[in-house]
Amino acid sequence: MANSLMLFGAGTGTGADTLSSTDTYEATASSAVVLDFIVVRKAATTPSSGTVVSTSVTSTDVSGSWAGVGVELRPLASQPATATPAALAATATVRTPTVSTGQAVTPATLAAAATFPAPVVSGSANATPATVAATVSVPAPTLFTGGNTTVPAPSIAATVSIPAPTIARGTTAAPATVAAVVSVPVPKVVIPVDTTVSPPPLAVAATVLPPILDLPRLPGALITRDGQLEYDGYLLGGGTPYRLLGLAGWDDTPGVDSGNMPKPAQHGSWPGSKYGQERFVTFTGLLKAPKALMADYVDAFVEGTPISEGAEELPLAIRTLDGVTRLVYGHVINRSLPLDKLYRLGLGQIAVQWVCSDPRRYGIDIQTADLARGSSIQVTNIGNTPTHPTLRINGPATNPVFTIVQSGRKLGFNIALGPGEWIDVDCKAGRALWNGETNVLAGRTADSVPPQLFVFPRGVSTLTYAASGGAVPVANVLHRDAWM
Structure with missing residues (x-):
């Protein structure tokens, strides 16, 4: 069993012995006793709390060998003590609110962007897609705290007006992105405690049908080689x-x-x-x-x-x-x-x-030109025989008149077109359709030739356009070169 020495203070105190700072105890090596452990007990006599009580144990025998030293500090029974615990930091966790539906809401407006597949179009006409109409119906979600739930919003069909792309032969029509305005209800938040709730974003899917372009078949579009x-x-x-x-x-x-007429009393004919x-x-x-x-x-x-x-x-x-x-x-x-x-x-x-x-x-290609009021253009027919043009008069315009300068032939109408109205004159077919429906050929001016005689001869012709009224839009002139 290990040898030990317990030292008690010589002073007096209540409930324990007291050691002063000068108390000295000596054990000599001559006793041939090796101390494995020293225990020192001392009473705390300091009357006030917070005062440091110190005890030291020293050895004068440098050859001594200790296994350990124990010091016991005992308070006097008559000394009261007050414990003041430090503040303890705690972490509070607020659960994510649970989302459910079924409450009345105040709708807000959400802008969603829809992109249309670019239709590939070849042709020489203008396409005007119809407006795509749809109905928006979204249930109003209600938020409750207590969980973490995401409410998927149903798809929203948006009503958008698609602008009419201008189609030209050999080009691709790519309508721009259309911004769709969608009405989405605002969620009602019910929170039983003072908590800040951040609902997850509401994804809105806007479904817009691609435009349907009904174009006439372009003659010769399938031909790829000679013969x-x-x-x-x-x-x-x-x-x-x-x-x-x-x-x-x-x-x-x-x-x-x-059309020759035989001469009755001469050779040949007129x-x-x-x-x-x-x-x-x-x-x-x-x-x-x-x-x-x-x-x-x-x-x-x-x-x-x-x-x-x-x-x-x-x-x-x-x-x-x-x-x-x-x-x-x-x-x-x-x-x-x-x-x-x-x-x-x-x-x-x-x-x-x-x-x-x-x-x-x-010719397989249609030649086109725009003609402003009071101006003229040069029209070239590279074929070897006269060709009939197609003319479009755009309103507002009053008493429009076309003139081929070289031949002096005129084609005019006693008519007043309002904004957005037009007349398509097909000189080959001999008709003039107002807004694509009513034939107004009977409204020609007295000095006009029949449309069948209003032709561009081979070579270059000068065409003029006159009309009265306010800001008269340009007229459109189309023709094909012709060979006999």
Whole structure:
């Protein structure tokens, strides 16, 4: 068992011995006792709290070896003590509010942005998409504290007005982003304690339908190589199973109606106007296809070249072997597809014929120009025969008049157009439609020629435009170059 020494103070005190700061106890090494531990007990006699009580234990024998020293400080029974605990910091956690629906709310306005797929458009017309209408209905959410819940908002269909893109041949229409105004209810917050609540953001989905562009078919849009024909969207010729063998009546001169009057008592006749008769165009080709697909290609040929019952003629565009594309309008009047021994080998000679009431062949591109009131423009017809223009008069305009300076021919109307009104004058068809509905051709001025005689001859013509009224918009002039 380890040797130890317990030292008690010599002074007096209540409840314990007292050691003074000068009390000395000595153990010599001659006793051959090795002290493993020394315990010192001392009473605290200091009358006031907060005073430091110190005790020291020293050894004069440097060869001594201690295992440890213990000091006990005992307070007097007569000394009161007061404990003052320090402030304790605590952390309070407020739970995230729970979100639920079913309370009355005050709606606010939320702006949402919707982006429209860019329609790819090729054509020479303007498209005016209709307004897309939808209904917004969103339940009003109510917030309660006590949990962390996210309320998904339903999709909101927005009402937006899509501006009409201007469409030009060979371009892409890309409507700009439309800002949709959506009415979203403001959530009502019910909080049982004094707590700051930050509801999660409310995501609003605005669904806007893409615009529907109804454009006329652009004649010749499917033609990609020489020796091809396109009839109302149906392709024949090179690169198709219906290979070109021959084309008759295309570059030929049509029959001519002569206006000459025979001289009764002289040789010859008095000269008159000459006008071309209707044009007949005949395509002959070779149908070549796998035997298993011959029936399908024959059916497609029959479906693509039907006999039309109506009077409206359909576009026929042809690119000849020299790379020049021209356009006529006509009807199919004959189709040939013999079924012989070659049919079983995947071969067949085919033919189709069209009749065109207008023998002129037109350029595939429409030439356009704008003409301001009181000004003139130069119009060029690079073809070899006169061509009829199409004119649009935009309101407000009163008594508009067009004049071809070289020929002196005029085309005018005794009419007053209001803002937003217009007249489309189709000189070839001989009609003038007010707002696309009523024919106002009877309202021509007395010095006007019939529209069929208002033509641009080959070469350059000067066209003027006059109208009275306030701020008269420009007039639009369109034509195709023409060849006979």
